[in-house]
Amino acid sequence: MQMAWKEVKKSKMKFLILGSIIFLVSFLTFIISGLANGLSEDNAALIKNVPNGQFYLNEDAKQTYNLSKIDVDQQDKLLADYKGATALSIQMGFVNDADDKQHSVAFVTSTDSELFPNVKDNEVVLDASLKDDGIKVGDVLTNNQFSGAFKVAGFAEKQTYSHAPVAFISMKNYQEIYRVMEMQTVFIPGSDSPDSVKGLESFNNKEFLNTIPSYGAEQMSLNMIIWFLVVISGMLFAIFFYMMNVQKIGLYGILKAIGVKTSSLFSMMWYQMLLITVVSLVLSVGLSQLFSLVAPAGMPFSLPIETTLLLSVVFLVIGFIGATISGFQIKKVEPLQAIQQGEM
Amino acid sequence: MAIFTIDDVEKTFKSGDVSEKILKGVDLELNEGEITALVGPSGSGKSTILTIAAGLQKASGGQVLFEGHDMTQMSQEEIRKIRSSEFGFVFQSSHLVPFLTVEDQLLLMLDVAETKLNKKQQKQEVAQVLELVGMAHRKEAYPSSLSGGEKQRVAIARAIIHKPKMLFADEPTASLDSKRSKEVMEIIRNLTKTLKITTLMVTHDEEMLPYADRIVTMKDGLID
Numbered sequence: 013m014q015m016a017w018k019e020v021k022k023s024k025m026k027f028l029i030l031g032s033i034i035f036l037v038s039f040l041t042f043i044i045s046g047l048a049n050g051l052s053e054d055n056a057a058l059i060k061n062v063p064n065g066q067f068y069l070n071e072d073a074k075q076t077y078n079l080s081k082i083d084v085d086q087q088d089k090l091l092a093d094y095k096g097a098t099a100l101s102i103q104m105g106f107v108n109d110a111d112d113k114q115h116s117v118a119f120v121t122s123t124d125s126e127l128f129p130n131v132k133d134n135e136v137v138l139d140a141s142l143k144d145d146g147i148k149v150g151d152v153l154t155n156n157q158f159s160g161a162f163k164v165a166g167f168a169e170k171q172t173y174s175h176a177p178v179a180f181i182s183m184k185n186y187q188e189i190y191r192v193m194e195m196q197t198v199f200i201p202g203s204d205s206p207d208s209v210k211g212l213e214s215f216n217n218k219e220f221l222n223t224i225p226s227y228g229a230e231q232m233s234l235n236m237i238i239w240f241l242v243v244i245s246g247m248l249f250a251i252f253f254y255m256m257n258v259q260k261i262g263l264y265g266i267l268k269a270i271g272v273k274t275s276s277l278f279s280m281m282w283y284q285m286l287l288i289t290v291v292s293l294v295l296s297v298g299l300s301q302l303f304s305l306v307a308p309a310g311m312p313f314s315l316p317i318e319t320t321l322l323l324s325v326v327f328l329v330i331g332f333i334g335a336t337i338s339g340f341q342i343k344k345v346e347p348l349q350a351i352q353q354g355e356m
Numbered sequence: 357m358a359i360f361t362i363d364d365v366e367k368t369f370k371s372g373d374v375s376e377k378i379l380k381g382v383d384l385e386l387n388e389g390e391i392t393a394l395v396g397p398s399g400s401g402k403s404t405i406l407t408i409a410a411g412l413q414k415a416s417g418g419q420v421l422f423e424g425h426d427m428t429q430m431s432q433e434e435i436r437k438i439r440s441s442e443f444g445f446v447f448q449s450s451h452l453v454p455f456l457t458v459e460d461q462l463l464l465m466l467d468v469a470e471t472k473l474n475k476k477q478q479k480q481e482v483a484q485v486l487e488l489v490g491m492a493h494r495k496e497a498y499p500s501s502l503s504g505g506e507k508q509r510v511a512i513a514r515a516i517i518h519k520p521k522m523l524f525a526d527e528p529t530a531s532l533d534s535k536r537s538k539e540v541m542e543i544i545r546n547l548t549k550t551l552k553i554t555t556l557m558v559t560h561d562e563e564m565l566p567y568a569d570r571i572v573t574m575k576d577g578l579i580d
Binding site for chain 2: 014015018019021022023262263266267268269270271272273347348350351
């Protein structure tokens with residue numbers, strides 16, 4: 013360990029360069045992860061906020077929630093049979109404020125439930141982000157499909173869907189706007205092993221998110237970038253330690269000649285890898301958390317500390333694997349060859 | 357009394373279908389505390405016999421007995437343990453660790469040899485040995501700031517700090533001028549005599565021979 017630390021101290025620049033690269037790659041990974049999470053929240057906070065359970069869609073809906081219609085009798089039976097069950101519908105739309113300015117929203121309505129605000133007829137509860145557009149409690153909003161007007165009854169925190177703020181309205185108003193009597197889905201909380209219901213298909217929360225158009229594609233692209241960066245950082249470790257090991261073949265040979273164990277040489281490399289990675293990760297975790305505090309309000313950015321810690325562990329594992337693969341050279345070094353090569 | 361015996365050692369190098377016998381049955385006994393100089397023309401096999409004796413390469417045949425134990429029958433780990441605790445090495449180039457100070461080079465060797473000294477005792481031992489090789493004033497220096505002669509003194513100090521029973525020196529003065537060579541040889545002789553270290557040294561330099569107790573000449577893979 014001491015030898016590893018002394019090399020780091022003596023060759024500061026070399027290790028600083030690797031540390032900077034790991035810092036930049038991990039920082040970029042955290043930022044993209046924050047954006048992926050932020051976009052995911054922006055796209056589906058409404059669904060992510062509900063507890064684990066099962067969403068039931070009509071089998072004929074081809075796993076697309078907005079094509080689903082639950083038969084009213086079947087819905088009533090499900091709501092009666094399962095405690096906490098709720099039927100809900102989501103449709104994209106818009107509202108106009110007093111200045112006739114249009115605001116894109118996702119109209120959501122549900123049967124009586126603790127999961128969603130219970131809204132009276134001709135009232136609306138909006139996602140709090142609409143406050144930034146100047147909308148206040150008591151304002152009156154309109155919709156060209158709706159004969160009446162919505163009075164803003166309140167705001168709900170972090171209720172977005174498909175990158176639009178949610179507008180909770182009563183079922184009666186929803187049925188008038190969309191001219192439909194049936195709900196799109198029934199949600200039953202807490203059923204890990206879903207009961208099969210004739211004519212309906214069940215989805216857990218994660219599966220249901222993938223029925224949202226664009227959600228899967230968006231998350232897949234961002235996650236692909238994240239994992240590419242993680243793999244690239246592993247390759248960087250492998251390449252850097254490979255280069256460093258090539259430079260030190262002679263040294264390793266001499267150390268082996270005087271009796272240093274191969275395992276001690278591996279430990280030296282692992283210690284250096286761990287030191288560089290931990291320092292780089294602490295900096296990038298700190299900076300990315302700082303960024304999440306100062307990110308512009310309009311930027312969908314969410315970086316829970318658990319996510320950064322999980323990615324940090326992945327970076328450490330990848331770095332360990334990369335360094336170890338490059339370290340196989342150490343095993344192959346022949347002391348005699350190193351001695352015959354002359355001065356290091 | 358022989359502490360080290362090389363008995364009918366052969367070494368054949370193969371390259372594809374071609375094989376060349378470098379050592380053709382070498383017999384040599386090294387007595388405790390004696391300095392033996394191996395001389396001979398290039399290609400006579402003197403460096404090969406030294407590296408086989410030091411456990412740095414395997415013999416194709418014969419026995420290498422250290423304190424009665426046949427090293428040719430030992431595992432790599434057993435040989436490594438002997439190299440770290442019982443052997444010392446001085447090479448043509450000093451081969452110091454570039455990122456360790458003079459003092460650290462010697463402390464490393466004490467760690468590798470797994471001596472039972474505590475940290476304080478290790479530092480005292482290092483100070484004493486550096487005094488013996490005249491390098492105490494450069495203990496904080498890195499190899500890059502040392503002259504060739506100074507590097508070789510440190511290499512000698514590293515080779516004997518753990519009080520090995522054997523010292524293997526392969527052309528230890530080849531990279532030094534005449535004055536520095538004599539200084540280095542005097543240090544090797546004084547230390548090995550003081551510590552009763554048995555030394556096998558390969559040299560081309562006839563001026564170094566007076567420092568040896570015994571001179572063995574090799575020719576065509578055999579002791580002449």
